[in-house]
Amino acid sequence: MSRAVVFAYHNVGVRCLNVLLAQGVKVALVVTHRDNPNETIWFDSVQQLAEWHGVPVITPENPNVPEVVEQIRALQPDFLFSFYYREMLKAPLLAIPGRGALNMHGSLLPKYRGRVPVNWAIIHGETETGATLHYMTEKPDNGDIVAQQAVPILPDDTAFAVFQKVTVAAEMALHGALPALLAGTAPRTPQDLSQGGYFGGRHPQDGEIDWAQPARRIHNLVRAVAPPYPGATTRLMGRPMRILQTLVDNEQEMTNPGFYVRNGKAYASCRTGRLRVLRFELDGSEMTAQDFAERFGTEEFEFNR
Template identity: 35%
Template sequence: MRIVFMGYQTWGVVALRALATSGHTLPLVVTHPASDHPYEKIWADSVSALAKAHRIPVIEGRRADEPAIERAIREARADLILCSDWRTLVPERVLRLARLGGINIHDGLLPRYAGFAPINWAIANGESEVGLTAHVMTHLFDLGDIVVQRRIPVAPLDTATGVAQRVFDLLPEVTLESVARRADPDFSPVPQDPILSSFFHKRTARESRVDWSRTPKQIFDLIRAQSDPYPNAWTTHAGRRLYLKRVSYPSRAYCGTPGRLHSREPAGVVVVCGQQPGQINQGLVLEEVQPADGEPTPAHRWFRRLGEYLGDADNINYDAGEQ
């Protein structure tokens, strides 16, 4: 089969490598140019470099309907367009340039977690599974019929980094299976229910800021969703941005006002969070932190005083009248 591949970063590299060693013909690879966006500097293996290593013609651009890209796809006379981590909508007129249209491989369990950063959003929301979904491409973003889908369990302590690695392990299999199924005239993809779809936007620093009024589990999930090399969850302390590298649950229930540095435990410093209905504990243990302009530091060394507050309360003086 003649396949035009469109992809970016490590997600694209893993899928392209599977195609390039599978016996399919690849007349063209399309990729995005390098970016300084924080999430596009992670897993930043080069699709362009891999295409050149396999002597496949490659072209770069942001959108599939750029004149040079659209012309190159037309001239490729492809049976199929296959995308992995292509970041912009491919118009229907471009999809029609391939005999079988297009397939996109999305690292979310569609119809839920369509859009951007699905692994990070899912873990931040405390989900117990994520997925990898190959679907037919249409004019509706991530809503085409499902060709292949795999479910991946997420344990309570799993990080986004570890889950991403497991998704990479499945990506070659899903890539090749989706091509084989699309080529089979007897195969019928499964329609998605748009009512069940949830479409997420790109994550920014705002989504990674800790709200200490949330429960310990919600904050714990956010921190593991933003594990290295992702931009870490953060708060402020004494007017400085402070990244939260590692946390754990405390040995006993700590309660009080969210954001307060409460007590010391052997592993670190306890900060009070919001209270979940039906539970007593409001605390998390901060084990390792990192100032924006510094190195990772054990929390018990960074926080010299207890009774201070993290977050928006930094600029408020609570000393007067404290008991």
């Protein structure tokens, strides 16, 4: 029976840990994160799953400190797996497993290496993404590929919807590749790193809308940062506003950016094109198009930065 130490967090961590357990891998230890009280926890708990199955769990701030490295080395694992674990594993850890250290990444590598790949793929208007199981090296997301599973990105999919698809894709990729991996017959395909790029993390301020952008690009931003992410932000009548869900209504018309309600529907004019605004918040409170019209009327209001 193969032994593994698993570094995991989030829904991908839960689903992939389940795959290992279902296929008879001896999980000697799970390394995960303590939930951040300042973060909206909308995903399942790796720690809870491990505890249900009697697997020991640790939650170090830094997994690369000598005492954690020695604890893992003493377990003599055949494999290390990283499933949406948020810290990079350094060379001393990667050298421990006899049969390799593998990571599950939420894109079709070599595209969208690095942080929050689902959000970046939507921002750039991609129509497809997926999950990639690959060997880890000291550089992030550039090791040999073992398996990939693609999923579509539909024009109005939010990051949350796509992440749910990628979670299933990760489960499918691992489930399909694991028997060959355990048997020592899994393929290893080097990445052509010239075919993709590295992207960093995103912050709430990155969701500020530039209304000079075309409607489609703004729509992509809105759906990439829609809840449970921080949302796309702007200001209207000097008040903070979050645009939570949109549809592209027009991509050609040249207008001055503004917000208005017509016939019970809310719209946002961009420099090029127009969006139908399905959900929005003003001053921290979600309201309907009818609510807005009753309170402010149906004239068009300019967005202000």
